[in-house]
Amino acid sequence: MxxxxxxxxxxxxxxxxxxxxxxxxxxxxxxxxxxxGVSTLSSGDAPIAWxxxxxxxxxxxxxxxxxxxxxxxxVAAAGHANPRxxxxxxxxxxxxxxxxxxxxxxxxxxxxxxxxxxxxxGEENQVMFATSGxxxxxxxxxxxxxxxxxxxxxAFDNAYHGETYGTMAVTAxxxxxxxxxxxLNARVAHVPYPNxxxxxxxxxxxSCEVACLAPVERAVRRPPRGVGAIAAVIIEPVQGRGGxxxxxxxxxxxxxxxxxxxxxxxxxxxxxxxxxxxxxxxAMQHWGVTADITAVGKVLSGGMPISACVAPARxxxxxxxxxxxxxxxxxxxxxxxxxxxxxxxxxxxxxRHLPERAARLGDYAMRRLREMQQRxxxxxxxxxxxxxxxxxxxxxxxxxxxxxxxxxxxxRHALARGVIILAGGAAGNVLTLTPPLTIxxxxxxxxxxxxxxxxxxxR
Ligand SMILES: Cc1ncc(COP(=O)(O)O)c(C=O)c1O
Numbered sequence: 001m002x003x004x005x006x007x008x009x010x011x012x013x014x015x016x017x018x019x020x021x022x023x024x025x026x027x028x029x030x031x032x033x034x035x036x037g038v039s040t041l042s043s044g045d046a047p048i049a050w051x052x053x054x055x056x057x058x059x060x061x062x063x064x065x066x067x068x069x070x071x072x073x074x075v076a077a078a079g080h081a082n083p084r085x086x087x088x089x090x091x092x093x094x095x096x097x098x099x100x101x102x103x104x105x106x107x108x109x110x111x112x113x114x115x116x117x118x119x120x121x122g123e124e125n126q127v128m129f130a131t132s133g134x135x136x137x138x139x140x141x142x143x144x145x146x147x148x149x150x151x152x153x154x155a156f157d158n159a160y161h162g163e164t165y166g167t168m169a170v171t172a173x174x175x176x177x178x179x180x181x182x183x184l185n186a187r188v189a190h191v192p193y194p195n196x197x198x199x200x201x202x203x204x205x206x207s208c209e210v211a212c213l214a215p216v217e218r219a220v221r222r223p224p225r226g227v228g229a230i231a232a233v234i235i236e237p238v239q240g241r242g243g244x245x246x247x248x249x250x251x252x253x254x255x256x257x258x259x260x261x262x263x264x265x266x267x268x269x270x271x272x273x274x275x276x277x278x279x280x281x282x283a284m285q286h287w288g289v290t291a292d293i294t295a296v297g298k299v300l301s302g303g304m305p306i307s308a309c310v311a312p313a314r315x316x317x318x319x320x321x322x323x324x325x326x327x328x329x330x331x332x333x334x335x336x337x338x339x340x341x342x343x344x345x346x347x348x349x350x351x352r353h354l355p356e357r358a359a360r361l362g363d364y365a366m367r368r369l370r371e372m373q374q375r376x377x378x379x380x381x382x383x384x385x386x387x388x389x390x391x392x393x394x395x396x397x398x399x400x401x402x403x404x405x406x407x408x409x410x411x412r413h414a415l416a417r418g419v420i421i422l423a424g425g426a427a428g429n430v431l432t433l434t435p436p437l438t439i440x441x442x443x444x445x446x447x448x449x450x451x452x453x454x455x456x457x458x459r
Contacts, residue, residue: 002122006054007052007054007055007057007058007059007065008015008055008056008057008079008160009055009056009440009442009443010057010375010443011067011418011443011446012064012065012066012067012417012418012419012446013064013065013418013444014064014065014416014418015062015063015064016062016063016064017045017061017062018048018062018415018416019046019048019049019060019062019279020048020060020061020062020063020064021062022049022060022061022062023046023047023048023049023060023061023062024046025096026049026061027041027046027047027049030337036386039133048060048061048062048064048066048415051385052081052121053068053072053076053080053081054079054080054081055079055080055436055438055439056068056071056079056080056435056436056438056439056440056443057080057117058080058396059071059422059443061217062219063414064418065421066415066419066420067340067418067420067435067439067443067446067447068080068435068436069419069420069421069433069434069435069439069447070420070422070432070433070434070435071434071435071436071437072303073298073325073434074240074272074277074298074299074388075302075303076300076303076436076439077275077276077277077298077299077345077349077354077358077436077437077438078299078302078304078345078348078352078354078436078437078454079303079436079438080303080436081303082302082344082345082347082348082438084131084344084347085302085303085341085344085345085348087344088340088341088343088344089337089340089344090306091340092108092337092339092340092341093225093337094250095336096336097336097337098332098335098336098337099334099335099336101329101331101332101333101334102163102326102328102329102330102333102334103331105404106211106334106336106339107336108336108337108339108340108343109129109144109335109336109339110368111339111343112129112334112343113126113127113129113334113338115343115346116265116296116308116310117310119281119341120281120282120294120296120310120344121282121284121285121290122311122312123199123312123313124313124314125312125315126309126311126312126316127309127314128143128308128309128310128316128319128328129306129307129308129333129334129335129339130141130306130307130308130309130330130333131306131307131330131332131333131335131338132164132297132305133160133162133269133271133272133295133297133298133304133307134161134163134164134166134167135162135233135276135307135330136166136255136271136295136296136297136307136308136309137161137162137166137167137170137234137269137271137295138162138164138166138167138228138256138268139172139295139309140232140234140267140269140293140294140295140311141153141166141232141234141267142166142328143293143309143311143316143318143319144231144232144265144267144292144293145231145313146318146319147231147265147315147317147420148229148231148232148264148265149231149258150228150229150230150231151185151187151228151229151231152187152188152189152223152227152228152229152230152231153169153170153187153188153189153227153230153231153232153233153234154188154189154191154216154220154230154232154233154234154264155169155170155171155172155188155189155190155191155233155234155235156172156190156191156192156193156234156235156236156239157190157191157192158172158193158195158239158243158426159172159190159193159234159235159236159239159241159242159243159269160236160239160240160241160242161172161234161236161269161271162271163176165180165183165184165185166185168180168184169184169186169187169188170177170188170234170355172190175333177406178198183319186226186227187226187227187228189219189223189224189227189230191212191215191216191218191219192212192215192350192363193235193239193242193245193247194210194212194214194245194247194248194251195239195245195398196248197380197383198210198299198379198400199212205250205286206248206250209250210248210250210251210254211395212251213251213254213255213258213262216233216255216259217260217262220233220258221262223247225344230262230264231264231265232264232265232266232267232292232293233255233259233264233265233266233267234267235255235267235268235269236269236270236272236273236286237252237268237269237273237278237282237283237286237387238269238272238273238278238283238384238388238389239271240272240273240432240434241272241432242424242425242426243379243390243392243424243425243426243429243430243432244383244384244389244390244424244425244430244432245383245384245390246383246384249287251287252284252286252287252289253287253288253289253422255289256289256290257347259292263430265289265292265293265315266289266292266293267291267292267294267295268282268284268291268294268295269291269295270281270283270284270294270295270296271295271296271297271298271307272388272434273299273385273388274294274295274296274297274299274300274347275296275298275299275346276299276349276354276355276358276386276437277299277308277358277386277387277388277434277437278355278358278362278385278386278388279355279356279358279359279362279385279386279387280355280359280386281355282294283385286385292311292312292315292406293309293310293311293315294309294310294311295307295308295309295310296310299349299444300342300345300346301338301341301342301345302341302342302344302345302348303341304335304337304341304342305332305335305338306335306338306341306342312340318394320442330427335338340422340425349437353440354437355386355437357437357438358386358387358437359386360388361386361387361437361439361441361444362385362387362388362389364384364441364444365387365389365444365448366383366384366389367431368445369391369448369450370382371391372391372446372448372451372452372455376452376455376456376459377397377453378393378394378395378403378406378458378459379391379392379393379394379455380392380393380394380400381394384433387433387434387435387437387439388433388434389432389433389434390424390425390430390431390432390433391430391431391433391451391455392425392429392430392431392432393406393407393410393429393430393455393458394429395412402425402427402428403427403429404423404427404429405458406429406455406458406459407423407428407429407430407431408423408428409454409457409458410423410431410451410455410458411423411431411453411454411456413450413453413457413458414447414450414451414454416452417450417453417454418446419446419450419451421433421447421451431451433447433451435447
């Protein structure tokens, strides 16, 4: 039998209808041993078991090859198992697998802190490392409080910032947070996110003059009872898991002005949008805005758990201390292998000009999706920035009734045809594409054609 071509730039090849027997066997075993809380198995989902991934391809345990339009939750921007990242991990793992967190430094941690400090806009940036996006967001919130001495936060409806106790309070998903509500920090005022397709105020851009900023101003000036004085406004530059909602051009600069005028910090949660995905290093750069505190993760290492909260020294000075013990610590903080992976990942993003590539491929995909929208009334809206793309499926024409069943059907159809996509948004009706930024145009074209087929079939 001839050798199978190497994974990376392949088109889908389905040899056994997914999920095949090996995937089913693994899913059955997992259902037995893993908590139902951490997978979609208990809702009757039939996932495929990932066996290998390279570039924009995933191979499942039954030998099926897929084009992955998720990049594993937006992580593998430089391609799955990017050879240079893998080599850096191997090298570092053989030298120093684990360090001593906040007590003794290691060289990759220093190199990465310096690199991030220079890479992100703003002057004399300093960094706090963590392992997950949620932790980086928590560090951003803690930094804001340390600096201002205030405890109130303004966050947005439909936001997703993570599911730890600290982030659940700013995440706006009752489904996740309701059982824990009494334990959560209630010092958060949620305000409408600028969603022009479903304007929370029933207005139209640009004649609205971004009237949706008024609730932010009100919440800062007169925080709801119990919230207390506001330290910061936290925002996703594009709501990702919330359904790829892109604010209108006027919004972010005006939000920046508002925060300056009212003396509150602006926190950008760039865990999903940061480091190239949207076509620029940070999504905030699309609007010429620099946040006071930025959280990055996911793409940072391309596959090892590391994230960072970054802010200018004047903000980070909030953490200055004289005691022997650091006021923040974590066992795996500044992990040497994850830091080495991150340095290699940033090298790859730079060397291969991946933000520019994301912008180019994103333009191409948007053109194709807009053409599709002309053919399929079920596509209510297409939107995105770079290679963060959303297709909102609706029924009933102008009524814009969300069609989560259709989105689910398209996701399943795509999987059967060898394309991995997800559905997101508050109602689960937004097809969400976040492929590796290295995806080839041929792979992307194939994935979009499969998505269109799925939409045509799910009418
Ligand atoms: C915008 C945003 N913030 C925070 C998080 C949480 O990151 P993690 O799952 O790594 O904790 C996510 C995860 O998808 C995210 O999209």
